[in-house]
Amino acid sequence: MQRDSPSRRTRHPDLYAGPAPSDRAPSWRATLTFAALPALTLAVAAFPTASAFAAASLVGAIAGAALHRRYPDAFDRAFGRALSAPADEPAGAADG
Numbered sequence: 001m002q003r004d005s006p007s008r009r010t011r012h013p014d015l016y017a018g019p020a021p022s023d024r025a026p027s028w029r030a031t032l033t034f035a036a037l038p039a040l041t042l043a044v045a046a047f048p049t050a051s052a053f054a055a056a057s058l059v060g061a062i063a064g065a066a067l068h069r070r071y072p073d074a075f076d077r078a079f080g081r082a083l084s085a086p087a088d089e090p091a092g093a094a095d096g
Contacts, residue, residue, distance in 0.1 A: 044051045
């Protein structure tokens with residue numbers, strides 16, 4: 001029994017074929033994002049203070065989430081020490 005030659009098993013591309021069509025269309029989220037970019041650019045240019053506030057809020061939220069993930073009980077410890085207990089007396093009350 002003869003073995004097949006490598007040229008029969010190897011698939012050669014057609015040199016004259018055009019580009020292959022894409023397998024699928026972009027997702028609706030990607031399409032919506034690309035469509036919103038011009039409006040977002042105009043909004044940033046029209047309202048620079050609001051854009052700076054939104055950017056700072058976003059960065060602060062991301063940093064806060066990262067810190068909370070690294071130190072989950074730091075918030076409770078810091079505010080547990082800062083807040084007074086209900087039985088605490090004001091300063092100087094024991095002096096009478």
